[in-house]
Amino acid sequence: MITAERKPMEEILECINPYNRILLVGCNECVTVCAAGGRKEVGLLSTALQMAFMKEGRTLEVKEITLERQCDPEYVEELITYIDQVEAVLSMACGCGVQEIARRYATKPVFPAVNTKFMGASERQGVWSERCRGCGDCLLGLTGGICPIARCSKRLMNGPCGGSTKGKCEISPDVDCAWNLIWERLKALGLEKKYEEIMVAKDWRPSWHGGPRRIIREDMAE
Amino acid sequence: MGNFEPVIVAFCCHYCAYTAADMAGSMRLSYPSNVKIVRVPCTGKVDTKHILQAFHKGADGVYVAGCLEGDCHFKNGNIKAARRVARVKKLLSEIGIEEERVEMITMSAGMGERFAQTATDITEKIRNLGPNPVKNIRDGQKQPA
Ligand code: SF4
Ligand code: SF4
Numbered sequence: 001m002i003t004a005e006r007k008p009m010e011e012i013l014e015c016i017n018p019y020n021r022i023l024l025v026g027c028n029e030c031v032t033v034c035a036a037g038g039r040k041e042v043g044l045l046s047t048a049l050q051m052a053f054m055k056e057g058r059t060l061e062v063k064e065i066t067l068e069r070q071c072d073p074e075y076v077e078e079l080i081t082y083i084d085q086v087e088a089v090l091s092m093a094c095g096c097g098v099q100e101i102a103r104r105y106a107t108k109p110v111f112p113a114v115n116t117k118f119m120g121a122s123e124r125q126g127v128w129s130e131r132c133r134g135c136g137d138c139l140l141g142l143t144g145g146i147c148p149i150a151r152c153s154k155r156l157m158n159g160p161c162g163g164s165t166k167g168k169c170e171i172s173p174d175v176d177c178a179w180n181l182i183w184e185r186l187k188a189l190g191l192e193k194k195y196e197e198i199m200v201a202k203d204w205r206p207s208w209h210g211g212p213r214r215i216i217r218e219d220m221a222e
Numbered sequence: 223m224g225n226f227e228p229v230i231v232a233f234c235c236h237y238c239a240y241t242a243a244d245m246a247g248s249m250r251l252s253y254p255s256n257v258k259i260v261r262v263p264c265t266g267k268v269d270t271k272h273i274l275q276a277f278h279k280g281a282d283g284v285y286v287a288g289c290l291e292g293d294c295h296f297k298n299g300n301i302k303a304a305r306r307v308a309r310v311k312k313l314l315s316e317i318g319i320e321e322e323r324v325e326m327i328t329m330s331a332g333m334g335e336r337f338a339q340t341a342t343d344i345t346e347k348i349r350n351l352g353p354n355p356v357k358n359i360r361d362g363q364k365q366p367a
Contacts (some may be wrong), residue, residue: 008316047278055318
């Protein structure tokens with residue numbers, strides 16, 4: 001999932017300070033799962049913002065709505081009913097959702113209420129960690145299903161580096177060394193030989209180095 | 223503010239604090255009428271939103287009263303509640319409201335005296351803090367629903 005975290009209240013309040021009527025839009029997908037911007041967080045933030053305004057002797061009208069997916073035009077279209085009644089939009093979705101609103105409603109200011117962090121997985125209740133950087137040319141098949149790009153601090157292709165200690169990365173004893181994980185996993189699979197293969201320099205063009213990316217499915221695209 | 227009477231909402235677990243309140247009653251211990259009890263099946267049922275909503279609607283103080291650690295009838299509802307209270311504290315301070323206005327308390331069903339004492343202490347603490355700054359504004363406009 002795409003993970004996110006609510007921005008500091010001070011920053012959010014500064015964004016919406018010039019307005020008295022806002023639309024607060026959550027998303028039912030990733031940000032709901034990582035407890036950053038689902039219906040519940042929308043309700044909580046809405047109440048907190050209203051209280052912050054009341055404290056200053058002002059009133060803030062908040063229309064709360066949580067879309068099925070904020071990164072899909074068909075759902076973003078649902079905001080059409082409310083958009084004219086508000087002065088600005090505050091979005092609790094990831095950056096994709098915020099941008100979809102900005103694209104669809106050209107004359108309405110939209111602000112992000114969360115910081116979009118990374119593509120990750122739930123480690124345990126309340127803990128999410130980074131797993132993939134969307135490099136566009138997945139090499140998990142070579143590394144025993146552990147990503148050295150997202151999980152090795154140096155993004156090494158042929159690790160580990162000299163800093164790997166007792167399975168931990170040199171940046172912190174709380175961070176697993178990805179290359180140690182890769183080695184242990186390959187060993188468990190009886191695929192130590194794979195580790196011996198030197199990986200050639202990675203072609204980063206399918207990744208973010210090639211400019212904004214796009215996928216076109218010709219059988220579907222109109 | 224001289225004779226300010228705070229409104230305090232106490233979310234009380236049915237198995238402990240609520241029973242302790244009853245006990246206080248049967249022991250003829252008096253506690254301030256400022257405390258409005260909301261009975262919940264377990265403090266784990268109290269959501270962050272409920273606590274914040276109480277403040278939004280004008281409560282001056284809120285506390286969540288659950289079972290002693292290790293005694294929750296639903297295993298760890300009280301631990302969850304304590305974490306949510308901590309989250310509300312953070313949220314309140316982020317919007318400039320004293321975090322001392324919300325507390326997590328634990329007690330057993332037999333602690334009638336502790337219930338009465340807690341109610342008295344918290345009422346006193348909130349009285350000293352003064353009215354919820356949000357309520358001030360609200361009262362100037364219209365009464366909370
Ligand atoms: S190799 Fe690339 S696509 Fe595969 S998990 Fe890592 S970053 Fe993601
Ligand atoms: S210790 Fe491991 S994870 Fe950390 S930088 Fe070195 S190889 Fe990468």
